[in-house]
Amino acid sequence: MKRHQGGFTLLELVMVIVILGILAAVALPRFFDLSGDASKSSLAGTVAAINSGNTINYAARSLDTANGVSTKRGVAVDDCSDAWGLIGNGSAAAPAGYSITPVATVPSATGAQFNCTVSDSHSNTGTVILTVIP
16 A cells, blocks of 8 residues: 655745735835834824924913913914924923024014925924914
8 A cells, every 4th residue: 555645835835925925025115114104194193293282372371461470381382493382291392303494584463374384204294383482
């Protein structure tokens, strides 16, 4: 009685290796570019945080002014560098890897809006809208 040995032939094994190689060649480049997507998302989150902080800050300071409160909450906004005080703990320092480009002319009227450009260390940019509030 002959025994039949089971297993894969060399050709079948080579075909599986070739298919896995093709799949890896297609999928791996998508994973290597995730850092670029992550930095863009991080910048978008920072811009959104500044815009939200600006709205909350303007509302709080306007309410304090209307009620005659001498020690106003939040920060006064009269130029682009004040944007950093609107997020986090109110520190005027920019987060590591970020910078903001000042505009040539900032309006002086309370409630006037102006745009500033936020940049990260990967040359991504985003626009924040700030509202003048003393």
